[in-house]
Each structure stands twice: as structure tokens, then as C-alpha cells.
Amino acid sequence: MLTHRSADQLSRIAPDVPAHSMSPRILLGPGPSLVHPRVLAAMSAPLIGHLDPEFLSLMDRTQELLRYVFETENRLAIPISGTGSAAMEAAIANTVEPGDPVLVCVNGAFGGRLAEMGRRHGGDVATISRPWGQVFDPDEIAAELDRRPAKVVGIVHAETSTGALQPLDGLAGLVHDRGGLLIVDAVTSLSGIPVGVDARDIDVCYAGTQKCLSCPPGLGPITLGARAVERLHARTAPVRSWYLDLTMVERYWGPERTYHHTAPVSMNFALFEALRLVAEEGLEARWARHRANAELFWAGLEELGLEPHVTDPAHRAPSLTTVRVPDGVDEATVRGRLLQEYGIEIAGGLGELKGRVWRVGLMGHSSSEAHVVLLLAALRRILGR
Amino acid sequence: MLTHRSADQLSRIAPDVPAHSMSPRILLGPGPSLVHPRVLAAMSAPLIGHLDPEFLSLMDRTQELLRYVFETENRLAIPISGTGSAAMEAAIANTVEPGDPVLVCVNGAFGGRLAEMGRRHGGDVATISRPWGQVFDPDEIAAELDRRPAKVVGIVHAETSTGALQPLDGLAGLVHDRGGLLIVDAVTSLSGIPVGVDARDIDVCYAGTQKCLSCPPGLGPITLGARAVERLHARTAPVRSWYLDLTMVERYWGPERTYHHTAPVSMNFALFEALRLVAEEGLEARWARHRANAELFWAGLEELGLEPHVTDPAHRAPSLTTVRVPDGVDEATVRGRLLQEYGIEIAGGLGELKGRVWRVGLMGHSSSEAHVVLLLAALRRILGR
Numbered sequence: 001m002l003t004h005r006s007a008d009q010l011s012r013i014a015p016d017v018p019a020h021s022m023s024p025r026i027l028l029g030p031g032p033s034l035v036h037p038r039v040l041a042a043m044s045a046p047l048i049g050h051l052d053p054e055f056l057s058l059m060d061r062t063q064e065l066l067r068y069v070f071e072t073e074n075r076l077a078i079p080i081s082g083t084g085s086a087a088m089e090a091a092i093a094n095t096v097e098p099g100d101p102v103l104v105c106v107n108g109a110f111g112g113r114l115a116e117m118g119r120r121h122g123g124d125v126a127t128i129s130r131p132w133g134q135v136f137d138p139d140e141i142a143a144e145l146d147r148r149p150a151k152v153v154g155i156v157h158a159e160t161s162t163g164a165l166q167p168l169d170g171l172a173g174l175v176h177d178r179g180g181l182l183i184v185d186a187v188t189s190l191s192g193i194p195v196g197v198d199a200r201d202i203d204v205c206y207a208g209t210q211k212c213l214s215c216p217p218g219l220g221p222i223t224l225g226a227r228a229v230e231r232l233h234a235r236t237a238p239v240r241s242w243y244l245d246l247t248m249v250e251r252y253w254g255p256e257r258t259y260h261h262t263a264p265v266s267m268n269f270a271l272f273e274a275l276r277l278v279a280e281e282g283l284e285a286r287w288a289r290h291r292a293n294a295e296l297f298w299a300g301l302e303e304l305g306l307e308p309h310v311t312d313p314a315h316r317a318p319s320l321t322t323v324r325v326p327d328g329v330d331e332a333t334v335r336g337r338l339l340q341e342y343g344i345e346i347a348g349g350l351g352e353l354k355g356r357v358w359r360v361g362l363m364g365h366s367s368s369e370a371h372v373v374l375l376l377a378a379l380r381r382i383l384g385r
Numbered sequence: 386m387l388t389h390r391s392a393d394q395l396s397r398i399a400p401d402v403p404a405h406s407m408s409p410r411i412l413l414g415p416g417p418s419l420v421h422p423r424v425l426a427a428m429s430a431p432l433i434g435h436l437d438p439e440f441l442s443l444m445d446r447t448q449e450l451l452r453y454v455f456e457t458e459n460r461l462a463i464p465i466s467g468t469g470s471a472a473m474e475a476a477i478a479n480t481v482e483p484g485d486p487v488l489v490c491v492n493g494a495f496g497g498r499l500a501e502m503g504r505r506h507g508g509d510v511a512t513i514s515r516p517w518g519q520v521f522d523p524d525e526i527a528a529e530l531d532r533r534p535a536k537v538v539g540i541v542h543a544e545t546s547t548g549a550l551q552p553l554d555g556l557a558g559l560v561h562d563r564g565g566l567l568i569v570d571a572v573t574s575l576s577g578i579p580v581g582v583d584a585r586d587i588d589v590c591y592a593g594t595q596k597c598l599s600c601p602p603g604l605g606p607i608t609l610g611a612r613a614v615e616r617l618h619a620r621t622a623p624v625r626s627w628y629l630d631l632t633m634v635e636r637y638w639g640p641e642r643t644y645h646h647t648a649p650v651s652m653n654f655a656l657f658e659a660l661r662l663v664a665e666e667g668l669e670a671r672w673a674r675h676r677a678n679a680e681l682f683w684a685g686l687e688e689l690g691l692e693p694h695v696t697d698p699a700h701r702a703p704s705l706t707t708v709r710v711p712d713g714v715d716e717a718t719v720r721g722r723l724l725q726e727y728g729i730e731i732a733g734g735l736g737e738l739k740g741r742v743w744r745v746g747l748m749g750h751s752s753s754e755a756h757v758v759l760l761l762a763a764l765r766r767i768l769g770r
Contacts, residue, residue, distance in 0.1 A: 016664075017446075017450065017660075017661045017664045017665070019658075019661070020439075020442070020443050020446060020654075020657055022430060022431075022433050022439050022440075022443075023433070023439060024431060025431070025432070025433045025434065025437065027432060027433075027434060029434055031647055032432045032434065032435065032647065032650055034431075034432065035431070035432050040429040040430075040431065041429065043428055043429055043651060044425040044426065044428055044429035045407060045425075046407075046409060046410070046419075046420070046425065047410070047412060047417045047419065047420050047601055048407050048408070048410045048412075048730075049410065049412060049414055049417065049730045049732075050417065050602070051732075052410065052724070052730060053724075054405075054407050054408060055407075057405070058405050058407075061402075061405060065402065081467055081468055081471070081603070082466055082467045082471065082628060083466055083646050083647050083648075083649060084646070084647065085627070085628055085645075085646035085647075086466070086467065086628045086646070089626065089627055089628045113627070116627060117627045119623075120623055120624070120625050120626065120627050121625070208647065210647055210650075216432060216649065216650055216651035216652075217435070217647040217648065217649050217650055217651075218466070218603055218649030218651065218652050238504075238505055239505070240505055240506070240625045240626070241474065241505065241625070241626050241628075241629075242470070242474055242498070242501060242502045242505050243467060243470050243471045243474045243626075243629075244626075244628075259735070260470075261468050261469070261470035261471070262416055262417065262468050262469065262470075262593065262595055262602040263468075263602065264468060264601065264602050264603030264652070265417055265595075265601055265602055266428060266601035266602075266603065266652075266655070267601075267603050267649070267651075267652065269405075270651070272405055273404075275402075276402045276404070279401075279402045280402070339437070339438075345433075345434045345437060347434075347436070350644070
């Protein structure tokens with residue numbers, strides 16, 4: 001225990017704290033994904049102040065790029081100063097007032113998290129559910145809203161716990177027709193799969209930086225459309241989280257520049273560079289790359305006699321695949337060998353899929369033909385197929 | 386607007402997004418402080434997963450070092466995945482239940498923030514106040530608690546808005562005797578001024594990384610003692626913030642390693658290296674350095690005919706000094722010239738001190754004789770003294 005207090009003892013601390021040596025990894029789990037060297041270099045730039053004119057200009061440029069990746073002209077498109085889960089909570093905290101009826105579509109761990117957050121922020125939360133790995137039909141959401149209207153409806157685009165890809169077309173319309181706002185969790189889809197905030201009229205959309213954006217974890221991009229901003233400004237109850245209160249945060253990111261909290265300066269350097277890389281590649285090329293590498297992986301799984309947990313290819317997220325663990329195979333041993341022998345990280349299952357699937361992320365800089373080929377070859381050797 | 390959607394348009398994005406060039410700065414404001422090159426290098430290491438055995442080991446070592454800087458043997462000493470304000474909100478959110486009587490001592494902007502957070506989390510918040518720049522006497526806190534008991538008492542050690550340093554001796558005892566928990570905000574003091582969590586029997590203490598720890602902003606170290614943990618585990622109402630709920634977060638940082646949210650991996654690399662630097666210097670040497678450079682600065686101010694806003698030197702925080710703006714001087718012009726001509730950042734006043742003071746931070750790596758001498762010389766030239 002380093003709890004000594006005398007100067008004499010303090011002077012003996014240093015030798016006890018050697019540097020922490022870390023091994024190179026090929027990150028093919030549910031995040032973080034691999035980060036481009038340009039992003040790492042940007043992050044390590046000497047700091048400037050969070051109200052420095054040069055930082056304020058970086059914030060403006062970051063917002064422009066966030067609008068690009070969200071495919072929106074929303075004024076409010078900013079990074080929350082926390083991870084994707086903080087952005088999820090910001091989405092809920094700012095739209096839900098105590099007593100508001102909320103509907104959350106739960107087909108995996110992250111839908112469940114949305115519902116739990118809805119309750120924490122005072123919402124009267126109802127859920128509909130689908131088995132893990134399946135997706136919702138718009139009709140069942142409409143039917144549920146006809147039975148019990150909701151002011152806020154939450155749904156996950158790409159469920160990181162199952163790899164299911166929720167079709168979004170037509171959803172916003174049916175929610176709006178019934179007086180609700182639509183929140184879409186794009187944590188594992190943004191910039192890897194088309195999200196289309198404006199084209200699909202999504203009211204609130206958020207993501208994490210450490211997935212398809214290939215930026216280190218620590219920021220949670222979010223955007224709110226006009227309907228959501230109007231609801232925000234018309235609130236009668238204060239947002240329960242001070243830190244995530246967008247009525248204040250928007251004044252720091254807007255022309256007022258009102259101090260709220262100290263922005264994570266270095267993380268914002270990283271995000272800006274990661275977004276530049278997205279823009280340089282172009283969203284459509286990036287989506288195509290994610291799809292092509294996922295299809296290569298799915299074909300390779302079939303050759304190995306392995307099965308994706310999401311059986312319908314149309315409902316598989318290219319960014320994250322859950323692979324069923326074959327009978328008689330210990331999933332943790334395989335993951336351990338991948339890590340130790342190949343430096344490859346994949347993840348185990350979450351919740352009800354724990355022990356039953358592996359989760360393989362092909363996101364951002366991690367989504368490459370070389371990584372797919374290597375992972376398949378390593379699995380072939382380890383599984384002896 | 387970068388909101389084009391066709392492939393043809395997307396391909397034209399790249400030239401619109403040049404790199405963002407930033408100027409070197411000498412950061413002598415209220416944070417971020419300057420960051421040691423070793424910390425920047427650590428932060429730019431390639432990523433590993435947040436459940437990787439090598440990352441889990443880094444987490445354990447980080448907790449050991451946090452115990453060292455907090456001067457505690459508390460089991461729970463972790464970085465919240467947000468800035469110092471997130472740690473402040475975690476302190477409140479986890480100790481306050483709806484309807485709980487809370488007392489906050491307000492003598493600046495951050496005491497006011499604590500009170501506001503107390504209300505957001507359902508507390509029945511009372512405040513006592515002192516003029517900005519002054520500190521509280523333990524007797525008045527005891528008297529207020531005798532009049533109206535509180536389950537939670539919040540106070541700021543070094544008020545970043547005023548530069549006042551609150552004496553902490555004897556506070557915890559009087560709060561405990563009256564059935565309360567003591568929360569101490571050490572955002573601007575931790576590792577620059579003795580905090581002494583165990584010696585002073587403080588129940589909850591938190592900080593930011595970007596002040597005296599000289600790590601980029603983005604994490605908020607926090608520690609809870611046995612009384613606070615007991616209160617946490619005995620809660621009947623869930624913590625209103627899911628993201629900051631320590632009943633879950635402690636299971637990720639504890640032996641269970643239960644996934645909660647993705648840790649900001651790179652920020653944790655940075656924090657570990659920053660804490661190593663603290664340990665190498667030794668807390669007592671670091672406190673002495675902060676004090677010596679502050680006293681050098683205060684003596685220099687006197688030579689320039691400038692006055693600290695906190696008149697009693699015993700109540701001045703060595704980490705942050707508020708300097709009264711002389712009559713006839715436009716404070717923003719002086720700050721602008723320091724930035725443009727010298728690359729030096731200092732800050733203006735907050736709240737009721739806006740326009741009336743400059744805020745000068747001498748924190749962490751920014752606290753050096755060279756910086757003090759340069760700032761004084763630059764002020765002398767700009768003010769024509």
C-alpha cells in the first residue's frame with residue numbers, strides 16, 4: 001500500500017512504480033477498435049485551454065464534422081464529455097421528465113440499459129422485447145404506441161450485445177404521428193453503417209467514439225433535432241444530471257461559449273482527427289468497406305462451420321458479429337489463446353448470451369481484409385478445423 | 386455545411402478538412418495545466434481493450450497510486466470517466482437520496498455547483514455562505530448543523546473561482562458527531578496542497594485530472610471511505626445517474642470486473658503516468674514546490690502593486706490565485722495580450738468576480754519558478770509598471 005505519509009517514506013515511493021508495459025493488440029472486439037496513428041499523434045499534442053480561441057475554433061470544426069457523420073444539418077451535434085453510455089444517458093436525461101411515458105424496445109443488453117436509464121430519470125418506462133439477435137417490426141412498435149402512447153421511444157440501431165441490425169426506415173414517422181420523440185442508439189453503427197439522422201427524421205441520435213469512428217473511448221457524440229431541442233427548452237423539471245444537462249452544455253458549444261465544465265481537450269483533439277479520417281475516406285466508402293469485410297468474415301465463418309447468432313444476414317450489423325460457440329468448445333479458452341498467441345482481442349457474450357457466443361467487432365480502423373483473414377486463420381488453427 | 390450525401394459529393398470532402406494547427410501555450414489558468422511529455426507519450430500508446438488483463442492490471446496500479454495521492458487506505462479510489470464536475474456529481478449522486486437534508490457551504494462558484502447538484506439529485510439542500518474569497522469557520526458549520534441536521538455536508542477545499550483555501554481540520558468530526566457525511570471538493574488541491582483524506586477522516590473526496598495532477602482533463606478521481614460506502618450500499622433509492630452509479634462502477638474496478646461502461650483507455654494511460662510522476666517527486670516535495678512558487682508569485686504581485694483578492698495569505702490556495710484588476714485596466718485586454726504576445730493563458734473571473742479579477746493557476750507541471758518569473762515580467766510590461 002502506497003499510503004506512507006512522512007517525507008522519508010515518500011522518497012522511497014519511486015522505485016515501486018515502474019512504467020506499465022503493454023502488448024500490441026489487434027482489437028477485434030466490441031470496442032475499443034484500433035486507432036489510426038494520426039489520431040494517436042493528434043491526441044498527444046501539448047494542451048491548450050478549453051476556452052482558448054484555437055480550441056473554440058476546433059470545437060466549431062468538430063461540430064461540422066459530427067453533422068457530416070450523423071448526416072444531419074442539426075445545429076446541436078456535439079461530443080458529450082464521457083463515453084457512449086454517457087451519451088445514452090444524456091439522450092434520456094434531456095428528453096424524459098418525471099412521469100413521462102417512455103417506450104424502450106429491448107432486444108439486447110443496451111436496450112435494457114436504455115430502459116433502466118429511463119427509470120432513473122423518472123420516466124414511466126414500458127418495454128417491448130424481442131429475443132436477443134432478432135429485430136423489431138415497425139408495426140409492433142406502432143401497435144404498442146396505440147395501446148400506450150409514449151413521449152419518448154428508444155431503440156438500438158446495432159445491438160452490441162447481439163450483433164442485430166435494426167431497420168430504421170419508417171420508424172420516426174410512426175413515433176411522431178403518435179406524439180413521441182425517437183431516440184436511436186448508433187453507438188456501434190455511426191460511420192460504419194448508414195444512420196441517416198435527417199433522412200430518417202431521427203430526433204436524438206448518439207454514439208461512442210471507440211467503435212466505427214476509431215477514436216479512443218471517452219467521448220459520446222450526440223445530436224438533437226428541432227423537435228427534441230424544442231422539448232428540451234420546454235422542460236418544466238430540471239435535467240436530473242447536471243453534468244449531462246444540454247441546456248447548459250449547448251451554451252458552451254454554441255456562440256455564447258458559457259463555461260460549464262472543462263472539456264476533455266486531448267480527447268477532442270483525437271476526435272477531430274478521427275473525424276477528418278472519416279471525411280477523407282468518405283462515409284459511403286467507409287460503409288462499403290465495413291460491409292465488404294463483414295461479408296468476407298461471414299463467408300469465412302461458414303467455411304469453418306461456424307454460425308452467426310443472427311441468422312438472417314439482412315439483420316446482421318456489419319460492425320459486430322456474434323458467433324455461436326460450437327458444442328464442446330470452451331469459449332474463454334479460445335479467446336485466451338487468440339489474445340496470448342496472436343494478440344487478437346475478441347469478446348465473450350453479454351447477459352443471456354454469456355458463454356454462448358463470441359463477439360467480433362470489425363469497426364473503423366479494425367475493419368480490414370487482413371484482420372479478417374488473420375482472425376479466420378487463427379480460429380481455424382485453434383479450433384482444429 | 387458538410388452534409389452532402391452522394392458518393393460524388395463525399396469524395397470532395399477531404400480538401401475541406403485541413404489539419405487544425407494549434408499554438409504552443411504556457412497554461413497558467415485554472416486548468417488544464419501543462420502536461421509532462423511523458424504523460425502525452427503514455428496517452429498516445431496504441432490501445433488495448435478495457436477488459437484486457439494488462440489493462441486490468443493498470444487499473445489496480447492506478448488505484449494504488451490514487452490512494453497514495455488521496456493519502457488514504459480506502460478500498461474505493463478510482464477515476465470517474467468524466468471531468469472533475471462528473472466526479473463532483475458522482476459524489477453527490479451516490480450519497481444523496483431524494484428528500485435527504487444536505488448542507489452545502491457556498492463561498493464561490495463551485496460550492497454553488499455542489500448545491501445545484503444536490504437539488505438535481507433530490508436532496509433538500511440548505512446552504513450557508515461566505516463572501517467570495519473568504520472561508521468558513523468550523524463553528525458556524527456546527528451551529529448550522531445543530532439548527533438543521535444534514536445527512537451530507539459539502540465543502541470546497543480550494544475554490545477555483547476565488548482562490549480561497551478552506552481549512553479542513555476538525556470538520557469531519559463535527560459533521561460525523563451530527564450524523565452527516567463530509568464531502569470535500571479537492572479539484573484544485575489534490576497533489577498540490579495536502580488533502581489528507583484519512584488523517585482528516587473525510588468521507589468522500591474528489592478531484593479533476595487537469596489541475597495539480599497535470600494530466601489532460603477527462604477523468605475525475607474520487608475516493609469513498611467506509612462510512613460513505615456503507616451509506617451507498619444501504620440506499621433504498623437507486624442513484625439517479627446510471628453512468629455515475631458507484632454500486633456498479635465499483636464492480637468494474639473491484640475483483641468482479643463486471644462490465645459497466647467502456648473505460649476511457651487512453652485517458653487512463655495518461656493518468657497512470659501522471660500519478661507516477663507525482664509519486665516520483667513525492668507528495669511532500671510537490672506540496673512544497675506549489676507553495677514556494679505561489680509565494681514567489683504573491684511577492685512579485687506586491688512588487689507590481691497588484692493585490693490578491695484573498696487578503697489573508699493563510700487562506701490563499703497556492704494552486705490558484707485571484708488577482709484584483711487595478712482601476713482603469715481592462716482585464717480582457719491584458720489576458721488577450723498575454724495570450725497573443727507571450728502564449729500565456731490566464732483566466733478571467735467567474736460569477737460575481739467576472740471582470741474584477743484574473744485567475745492564475747500554478748498547478749502541477751505549470752508550477753515552476755520560470756513560469757512565475759515570466760508571467761510577472763510580462764504583466765510588468767503590459768501594465769507599464
